[in-house]
Amino acid sequence: MNEHDKTRPASSAQLAVFGGEPRFEEVKHVGRPNIGDREAFLARMRGVLDSMWLTNDGPLVREFEARIADTLGVRNCITMCNGTVALEIAIRALGLQGEVIVPAFTFVATAHALQWQEITPVFCDVDPTTHVIDPGRIERHITPRTTGILGVHIWGFPCDTAALEVIAERNDLRLLFDAAHAFGCLHRGTPIGNFGDAAVLSFHATKFLNAFEGGAVVTNDDALAERIKLMRNFGFVDFDQVTYLGTNGKMAEPAAAMGLTNLDALDEFVEHNRQVFDRYRRVLEGLPGVRLVEPASLNGWNYQYVVLDVNAEAAGLTRDELVAVLWAENVRARRYFYPGVHRMEPYRSVYPHSHLLLPETERLVRRTMVLPTGTSVSVEDADVIGGILAQALDGAGEVRRALERREVHT
Ligand SMILES: *Cc1c(COP(=O)(O)O)cnc(C)c1O
Numbered sequence: 001m002n003e004h005d006k007t008r009p010a011s012s013a014q015l016a017v018f019g020g021e022p023r024f025e026e027v028k029h030v031g032r033p034n035i036g037d038r039e040a041f042l043a044r045m046r047g048v049l050d051s052m053w054l055t056n057d058g059p060l061v062r063e064f065e066a067r068i069a070d071t072l073g074v075r076n077c078i079t080m081c082n083g084t085v086a087l088e089i090a091i092r093a094l095g096l097q098g099e100v101i102v103p104a105f106t107f108v109a110t111a112h113a114l115q116w117q118e119i120t121p122v123f124c125d126v127d128p129t130t131h132v133i134d135p136g137r138i139e140r141h142i143t144p145r146t147t148g149i150l151g152v153h154i155w156g157f158p159c160d161t162a163a164l165e166v167i168a169e170r171n172d173l174r175l176l177f178d179a180a181h182a183f184g185c186l187h188r189g190t191p192i193g194n195f196g197d198a199a200v201l202s203f204h205a206t207k208f209l210n211a212f213e214g215g216a217v218v219t220n221d222d223a224l225a226e227r228i229k230l231m232r233n234f235g236f237v238d239f240d241q242v243t244y245l246g247t248n249g250k251m252a253e254p255a256a257a258m259g260l261t262n263l264d265a266l267d268e269f270v271e272h273n274r275q276v277f278d279r280y281r282r283v284l285e286g287l288p289g290v291r292l293v294e295p296a297s298l299n300g301w302n303y304q305y306v307v308l309d310v311n312a313e314a315a316g317l318t319r320d321e322l323v324a325v326l327w328a329e330n331v332r333a334r335r336y337f338y339p340g341v342h343r344m345e346p347y348r349s350v351y352p353h354s355h356l357l358l359p360e361t362e363r364l365v366r367r368t369m370v371l372p373t374g375t376s377v378s379v380e381d382a383d384v385i386g387g388i389l390a391q392a393l394d395g396a397g398e399v400r401r402a403l404e405r406r407e408v409h410t
Helices: 038-051 059-072 083-093 109-115 161-170 222-232 253-264 266-284 319-328 359-367 379-394 396-409
Strands: 076-080 099-103 120-124 146-152 174-178 198-202 215-219 236-238 290-293 306-310 368-371
Touching: 038 059, 038 253, 059 076, 059 215, 059 253, 076 083, 076 222, 076 253, 083 109, 083 174, 083 198, 083 215, 083 222, 099 109, 109 120, 109 146, 146 161, 161 174, 215 222, 253 266, 266 290, 266 306, 266 379, 319 368, 319 379, 319 396, 359 368, 379 396
Parallel strands: 099 120, 099 146, 146 174, 174 198
Antiparallel strands: 076 215, 198 215, 290 306, 306 368
16 A cells, blocks of 8 residues: 555545544654665664674764764764754853743744753844844844854744844844754755854754754854863763763764764655655645745755744634644644743743744744644655645635534533
């Protein structure tokens, strides 16, 4: 049975919210892992077991670091056990303290990595079109305690790096990027990872390039890279010699084996996601109130996320209602980044009024949803998912009433 056989005919089928069977038997997820050549991975793992070099700067980790540095054209890549620890270590190695300016429209780890070491994340609003931190709103947040800006290339859409570099320079701030979504993305022809003081990558299983768990800091600053390497390994410079306060942020060999295997398949992942994206775009074209969010330039994008903006008034259904319609069909579309980091603990208790300065973030967290993509979503699946959305928008009034009835019964 191929992928397509697992879906039921689109046009005549009743939506599941009206009592029909879910269109997909097998649940479709956002962020199902992309896995490269299984045999190549297993061969690498046999090598790991044979050599008994399981971790501590092993040959696969070194190879992975060299390949990433080469792919991005950066001088240094320091891998880590995950992206969050990579953020924490980069923040500490850059000497950030006091307050750091950061968007609230991001995954919670961006802010947690600061708060975890008692640095206050000061939330800055984002640009409604590009979804990244709005440089025009940064300087109003700068106080004598501000030491840095942490920009996020959300969805792989590049921050306005030139503007951020000017602001950082003018105010004597360090500039770090959370590039967890942006592996392989270009900004004006330059790979993400070459801007600011450093950038942090994530290779979590749900990310476009996965190493089970994993992360990295990339930087063109050699002295910074040295500090980060020491901090990653308890501050050890030699067998018995510790010169620094450090932690354990090391990536193990199996993670590097997975990362290398998937790196070999990266072009295929991008091409697959591009085709899925193109199909979504074609099916959704002209539907009322829904719009695919795209980067300023599709050239050099990794197509990791399919982001849909829902204008509830024009659509006749809210973003949440459309998500409910899709879940009923076994399509696990997601509300990102709902409700916004500023509305999560501990931030909501500590800064209960921060939303007043974040009007665009507040708007986006109510309108934005992410559709499934990746290698377990076929072009035909995108067709069917787009068709479900079209059908729902077409019968918006009835869909709303059906959802209300379900609400009463559950
Ligand atoms: C995934 C992610 C992280 C954290 O990475 P982990 O490897 O899961 O720790 C940080 N920031 C953003 C924007 C992310 O999406």
